[in-house]
Amino acid sequence: MDIALINQAVIASIQWQNVVAVLIGVTWGVVVGALPGLGSVLAITMLLPFTFGMEQIPAVSMLLATYAGSVYGGSLSAIMINTPGTPQSAATCLDGYPMAQQGNADLALGWATVASVIGGLLSCCILILAAPQLAAFAVRFGPVETFALIILGLTCVASISQGSIIKGLLAAVIGLFMASVGPDPIVPSYRFTFGIFELSGGLNLIALVVGVFALSEVFSRICQVNKKGGGGIITGKGLRYPKFAEIRKRIWLAIKSALIGSGIGILPGTGAATAAFISYADAKRSSLRRDEMGHGEPDGIVAAEAANNAVTGGALVPSLALGIPGDAVTAVMLATLTIKGITPGVRLMVENPVTVYAAFMALILSNLLLPLTGWCSAKGFSRLLKTPEPLLLTAVTLFCFIGTYTVNGLIFDLWIMFFAGILGFIMRLFQIPVAALVIGLVLGPQLELSLRQGLIVTNNDFASFFSLDHPIALFLFLLTLVMLFLPLIKSYHKHK
Amino acid sequence: MKHQKQVILGLLLLCIGCGLLAHTYDSQYLNDQIDVQFGPMFYPTLILVMWILLSLGMIVEGLLKSPVTSQNKLNMPMLVMFSLLAVFFIIILDYAGFLISSIFFFLLSSLIIGWRKPISLIATGILFPLITWYVFEHLMHLPLVHSVWFTGI
Numbered sequence A: 001m002d003i004a005l006i007n008q009a010v011i012a013s014i015q016w017q018n019v020v021a022v023l024i025g026v027t028w029g030v031v032v033g034a035l036p037g038l039g040s041v042l043a044i045t046m047l048l049p050f051t052f053g054m055e056q057i058p059a060v061s062m063l064l065a066t067y068a069g070s071v072y073g074g075s076l077s078a079i080m081i082n083t084p085g086t087p088q089s090a091a092t093c094l095d096g097y098p099m100a101q102q103g104n105a106d107l108a109l110g111w112a113t114v115a116s117v118i119g120g121l122l123s124c125c126i127l128i129l130a131a132p133q134l135a136a137f138a139v140r141f142g143p144v145e146t147f148a149l150i151i152l153g154l155t156c157v158a159s160i161s162q163g164s165i166i167k168g169l170l171a172a173v174i175g176l177f178m179a180s181v182g183p184d185p186i187v188p189s190y191r192f193t194f195g196i197f198e199l200s201g202g203l204n205l206i207a208l209v210v211g212v213f214a215l216s217e218v219f220s221r222i223c224q225v226n227k228k229g230g231g232g233i234i235t236g237k238g239l240r241y242p243k244f245a246e247i248r249k250r251i252w253l254a255i256k257s258a259l260i261g262s263g264i265g266i267l268p269g270t271g272a273a274t275a276a277f278i279s280y281a282d283a284k285r286s287s288l289r290r291d292e293m294g295h296g297e298p299d300g301i302v303a304a305e306a307a308n309n310a311v312t313g314g315a316l317v318p319s320l321a322l323g324i325p326g327d328a329v330t331a332v333m334l335a336t337l338t339i340k341g342i343t344p345g346v347r348l349m350v351e352n353p354v355t356v357y358a359a360f361m362a363l364i365l366s367n368l369l370l371p372l373t374g375w376c377s378a379k380g381f382s383r384l385l386k387t388p389e390p391l392l393l394t395a396v397t398l399f400c401f402i403g404t405y406t407v408n409g410l411i412f413d414l415w416i417m418f419f420a421g422i423l424g425f426i427m428r429l430f431q432i433p434v435a436a437l438v439i440g441l442v443l444g445p446q447l448e449l450s451l452r453q454g455l456i457v458t459n460n461d462f463a464s465f466f467s468l469d470h471p472i473a474l475f476l477f478l479l480t481l482v483m484l485f486l487p488l489i490k491s492y493h494k495h496k
Numbered sequence B: 001m002k003h004q005k006q007v008i009l010g011l012l013l014l015c016i017g018c019g020l021l022a023h024t025y026d027s028q029y030l031n032d033q034i035d036v037q038f039g040p041m042f043y044p045t046l047i048l049v050m051w052i053l054l055s056l057g058m059i060v061e062g063l064l065k066s067p068v069t070s071q072n073k074l075n076m077p078m079l080v081m082f083s084l085l086a087v088f089f090i091i092i093l094d095y096a097g098f099l100i101s102s103i104f105f106f107l108l109s110s111l112i113i114g115w116r117k118p119i120s121l122i123a124t125g126i127l128f129p130l131i132t133w134y135v136f137e138h139l140m141h142l143p144l145v146h147s148v149w150f151t152g153i
Helices: A003-013 A016-034 A039-051 A056-081 A087-138 A143-154 A156-160 A165-179 A197-201 A205-224 A244-249 A251-266 A272-286 A298-314 A316-322 A328-339 A353-385 A389-408 A411-429 A434-457 A462-466 A471-495 B002-023 B027-031 B042-064 B076-113 B118-139
Strands: none
Touching (some): A003 A353, A016 A039, A016 A056, A039 A389, A056 A298, A087 A205, A087 A251, A087 A272, A087 A298, A087 A353, A143 A272, A143 A462, A156 A272, A165 B042, A205 A389, A205 A434, A251 A298, A272 A298, A272 A471, A298 A316, A298 A353, A389 B118, A411 B076, A434 B042, A462 A471, B076 B118
C-alpha cells in the first residue's frame, strides 16, 4: 500500500465531476434497487451507455456508486412492503417487515441505513488494506471449500424455521429442487423441462423471489381486506436513525456481519444474498436478542444489511486484483474498465494504481452518501404508502409484473411469478417460512455445482471433502456443526 | 382442522415428490451421461429423496399435533377474482400490450379490492399505468410488452 498513490486517488476522487457522478450513481442505484425485480445488474447496465463519454475515474465511480446504491435500495421495499427489491435484500424482510408492521418502518430504515454504511465502509477499508493478499486467499477456494461454505449458509434455514423445523427444511428443499430445473451445470442436458422450451434456461430467480415474497403478500392482504378492520397497510414516516446507545449495543454485530460479507464477497460467485443469510444465521445463533429475531428485532436488519453491503467491496477484490468477475455486476464493471482501456488482471494494481484506489474512494464516498439518498428515498416511499390500500396493492402487483418482465422480456416469467405467488400464499397459510424457500433457490445452483465439481476433483471420493486435504472446508464443516449443535448444547446445560 | 390440512398438504407434496423422483429415471437422462459418474439426475435425486422424507415428516407432524381450528376467516372470493384477473392480464398482455392491459387491470383490480370512488379510480387507473409506461419505455428505455393490435404502444 502506497500512501502517495492513495493521496493522488483521494485528490482525483474529490473532483466535482467525480462527486456528481457518485451522487447520480447512488441515487439511481437506490431508486432502481427499490423497484422489485430490477436489481443491481439492470441498474448498472442501464447507466453503462452514459459512461462512454466520461473520463476513466468518474465512469468507474458512477457504476460502483450505482452498485452500492442498488444493494441498499433493495432494503427499502423489503422493509416497507415485504418485497426485496433485489434478492440480496431477501434476508432483510425477516425482521425489517415485522418491525414496519409494528409501526417502526422509519426506524427499521434507519437501522438498514446505519448497517449498510458500516458494512460498506468496513469492506472498503479491507479492500484498500489487503486486496492483493485477500485475492490470493480467494483462489484457494476450490469447489470443496465452496460446497462447505454453502452448507454453512444452509444452516440458517434452521434458525428461521420457527414452530416447525420440518416445514422450514421442506421449503428449503423445494427451493433447492426448483433451482435445479433447467440446464445441467456439468453435462449438456436439460432437466425437468417436460418439453417446455422456456424452462430450458431454468426458472427465473427474480420471478420466483418477486412471486414468493411480493405477490403472495398481495394475496395475503387481499384475503384480509374487509376482515378485522382491513389489511393494515404499513404507514411510513420517512427515516429515523436509532439512538447512539442502541447503535453501540449492536456495533460488534455490524462489524462481524461486515467481515462475513467482505469475506464471502471476495469468493467469486457466492454473492450478497448468501452473505446476508449466513450473517443472519450467525446473528440468530450468537445475538443476545436472538429470541426476538424474526419478530422485528434490529439485530436481524443489522446482520443482513451490513453483510450484503460489505459484499460490494469484497466482490471487487478478485475482480480488480485478479481480473476474475465474481458475478454479473463485477463482470459489467470489468467490461467498463476494458472499454476505458484498462486491462483487468493481476497487473491492474501495478499499471493503474490511481484508478484502482480512486475506485475504492468512490465506494467510500457512495457509502457516505447513502444516508442522504436513503433519507430522500424513504420520504418518497412514505408518501407513496399513504395511497389507499386497494390502489397500492394494485400498483405493487403491476410493479411486480414490470420488474419480472424487464429481466428477460418473457411473458413466461410472469406465469412463473404468478404461480410462485400462489405457492408463497399457500406456504403462508400453512406457516411455512417463505424465506427458507428463497434460501434454497439462491444457494441451490452453487450447492450443486460445487458438489459435482468437488466430486470430479476428488475422483468421486465424497469422504475426502472432510479430510485434511481440504483444511478450509474442514474448518467450515466444523463451524456448521457448531452452529447447528451449539444452541442445543446451550439449552441442555441451561435445562440441567 | 388446520393439522388435517397439513396432512393433506403433506400427502400432496409426497405425491409430487414421488412423481418427480420417478421422472429422474426417465431414459432421456440416461442417454445424456457423457463419461461422468454422477450424471444430470444425481443431485435432483438426492434433493427429491429429502423432499419425500420431509413430506412424510410433515404428515406425521400433522397427525401427532392436536387439531386446532382456524381462527382467521379469509376473503377467498375476492382472492379468486383477483387471481383470475391477474391470469387474464397475463394472457391479454401479449395482444393488447402493456399500456392498455395495465389500465384495464388497474381499474378492475382496484374495484375488486374495494375502491369505489369513481373519479380517483379513473384518474389513478389511467394516469398510473400511463406514467409508468412512459417512464419505462421512453426515459429508462426498458421495453415493456408491445401490442400486436396497435403499433407504438
